[in-house]
Amino acid sequence: MAKQSQNPYRHPFVRWIEHRLPIISFFEHTLKHYQVPKNLSFLWTGGFIAGFMLVVMIITGILLAMHYIPHPDHAFDSVERIMREVNFGWLIRYLHANGASLFFLVVYMHMFRSIYYGSYKSPRELLWIIGMIIFLIMMATAFLGYVLPWGQMSYWGATVITNLFTAIPWVGDSILEWLLGAPYVGAPALNKFFALHYLLPFLMFLMVFIHVWALHTNGSNNPTGVEPKTAEDTIPFHPYYTVKDLLSITAFMVIFAFFIFFAPNFFGEPENYIPADPMVTPAHIVPEWYFLPFYAILRAIPDKLGGFVAMISSILVLFALPWIDRSKVRSLTFRPISRALFWVFILDVIILGWAGAKPAEGNYIIIGQFATAYYFIHFLILVPLVSRFEKPSGLPESLSAYYKNSCHD
Amino acid sequence: MNATREELSEKGKKRRDFITLTATAMGGVLAGSIAWPLLQSMNPAADTLAESITEVNLAPILSGAALTVIWQGKPVFIRHRTQQEIAEAEDAPMSALPDPQTDKSRVLKPQWLIVTGICTHLGCVPLGQKKTEPRGEYGGWFCPCHGSHYDTSGRIRKGPAPTNMIVPPYTFVKEDLIRIGESS
Known part of the structure; x- marks a missing residue:
């Protein structure tokens, strides 16, 4: 009974949901009643754009996975097939490939913002560390994904980076074999990398929720680095910052679209359009x-x-x-x-x-x-x-x- | 009415402790024993590991020429060394070698050098199999990735690679026929 009286909604359907799962008040609490410093610059929209890019990468990635074949004999050709035969395959692949670069661009901006404005300082140390963990998973995901097209740069990048583990004394070689599922980069490694490349983004997605949870616990930092003290210092997140985020995303999409439609291979290496050859290392990796x-x-x-x-x-x-x-x-x-x-x-x-x-x-x-x-x-x-x-x-x-x-x- | 309420709860606490301890220990053992096979599944499968053997006819390789063959998914360098190359390899002072090994310990017959063609730094395939390719400062191989120089015995001389290129197990079946993957 007490719960019923706390239910502030009038609409019967909304009331029905709220009574069983207080998700309506949760969103109201995290968006509308969430007070944010009033002076956030556009640099504070980086987190939202990064989250948006994660969703773009997951959606395009799932669609690519429907056509991609993780085997050394077919991987390169299946990517070319996506480019030439699959309906809008070129668009989806260019979204995914350029998306990775722009995702990193936004995340680096987000990190340098935190460094410049001291956003990692007490009480936001854990927020920063969770962000760093997301960054680590992101780097692993990007590395694994770059191997999948199985071009020369994919293959030799994978060889060089996985061979880093052999630097570890005593157990290095065993770790390398365990990672590759063979003494060399080949079919077992490609298959494994594909499985992990599909898994890790969902782990990132989970970590983003924890990141936002930690963020909402103490609220955003701001360009002055001084904690808001009075109601005068803050405004509600919605509609003020939802609109600011959307404006930033619009500008960001212009840049994104430029690369996809006018310079889709700007970030890529021509060498990666040569199928992987385990016998020949490119002159310049x-x-x-x-x-x-x-x-x-x-x-x-x-x-x-x-x-x-x-x-x-x-x-x-x-x-x-x-x-x-x-x-x-x-x-x-x-x-x-x-x-x-x-x-x-x-x-x-x-x-x-x-x-x-x-x-x-x-x-x-x-x-x-x-x-x-x-x-x-x-x-x-x-x-x-x-x-x-x-x-x-x-x-x-x-x-x-x-x-x-x-x-x- | 023998035991008071407190005594009973004290007894219950001990029993609960025992149950908690047993359940935790059991959980730990189970987690550990299932983790092993799960992690092991990621190690090379039996067919991947199966020692394959590559047979190579050396007769067509003229003195000064080289051949690259594939053995267990890896390139193997075979070089028919000239007298000068053999002399260079044998005369190198041990003090000049980051990973000291005599040339004799790396070959079965001095004119045939057989090494796994993988740079021991980060796994690139060094250049130098063709005469037109750079062979580094010591006339052997040069790894373009991070600049390791190998001599005519496949030993590291300069650069970040920590050890010499590995000599795979091989044996001479006939005068001009070797089997890589089989110890002599």
């Missing part, structure tokens, strides 16, 4: 652009195990970021030295990406080594030191005060 900085770090260390450890560490160090950065002030807007360091860091990542795309010889290696060294110096020395001693400047009393004082209102 490069991963997709979104892995290039990590690939540069791998190659920077002239030791097999060392390179592997450096690459893994470059990702793991991000997990520890909430504890590496000691400053209580979140937004770099009020931390001039850290802000400068942030942009140097961005430059460093771009240099790493550039070096990763070049052949592993001469000056490219040396540049990659310096950039790798700086990557770790940034996280292990500069950020901990600067965040401890830097004096923040111009930190406003409240979120609203910032906009009143700086006459942005």
Whole structure:
């Protein structure tokens, strides 16, 4: 009886549902009554676009799987068949292939946003870590998916990356065999990779829900990094940010459509239109652009195990970021030295990406080594030191005060 | 009326502890014993593992030429070494080798070098089987992926690869016929 009286809905059908599954009030609570800082910039729509891209990738992926054959004798041809024979197969494949690149673009933007505005700081450390786990699963999914067309780059990318595990002392070779289901990359590996490539996105989907759950527990950070204090500081998520998200998505779709219809192979490697040949390694193996900085770090260390450890560490160090950065002030807007360091860091990542795309010889290696060294110096020395001693400047009393004082209102 | 309510609940608690412990232990054993076969299923299947044997006729390979054959899904390099190449391999000082092995321990007959054609760094196929391909600074093979140089004995000399290219098990059946996959 008590429950009945809590049911605020009039419509009999809505009342009927709500009484049995309080899903209507759940959505009202998470959208309409969810108060969000009023000053979020377009950078805060990245999460929504990323979630949207995950759904696009799952839908197009399921459709591709209906025509794809995960066997070395048929994989390449079945992809070409999708391109030439299957109705709108070209569209679905280009959506999926370019979608992967743009998905990474949005996720990197989302991550750099969090770094710039200190969104990983207390009480959002776990939110950040869950996001990093999603990023790890996403990288694994992208790697597995790139193997499936079974072109030269697919095959040799798979060989090089899986062989990384042989760097692990003692058990490396056994782990490699276990992963590949054979002592080499072949039919068992392709079959397995396809199964995992289909599975992992659903794991990501689950993690996204946990990510949003953690987000809604403490609410969004905002460009000032100052927690909202009064009702004046916030607005309801719906309709204000649902509309902002949709506007961003519209702009994003223009870019997405440009690549699909006008430059569908912009992100691809021509080498991958040559069927895989286990006897011939292409002269120049490069991963997709979104892995290039990590690939540069791998190659920077002239030791097999060392390179592997450096690459893994470059990702793991991000997990520890909430504890590496000691400053209580979140937004770099009020931390001039850290802000400068942030942009140097961005430059460093771009240099790493550039070096990763070049052949592993001469000056490219040396540049990659310096950039790798700086990557770790940034996280292990500069950020901990600067965040401890830097004096923040111009930190406003409240979120609203910032906009009143700086006459942005 | 012998036991008070408290004594009974104390007894019940111990019984529950026992049940909890047994059930947890049982669950752990079951999870562990099913995890093993499940994980094992991902290891190479019996037919994948089955040792295949590749027979190669060496007669057509002239001195200085090379042939690549497939053995267990992997390329195997066979090189008919010239006198100069043999001398280079034998004269290399052990101190200059990251993974010291004498040339004699890597061949059955000095003119025939047979190694698995896979770079021990990250599994690429090194270049150098054709004379027109780069053979690196030591006249053997050069891996284009990350720049490992191998000498005329297939030993790593420079670059990120940690060990020499592996010599597969093989045996001479006749003067000019080898069987890869069979120890001599």
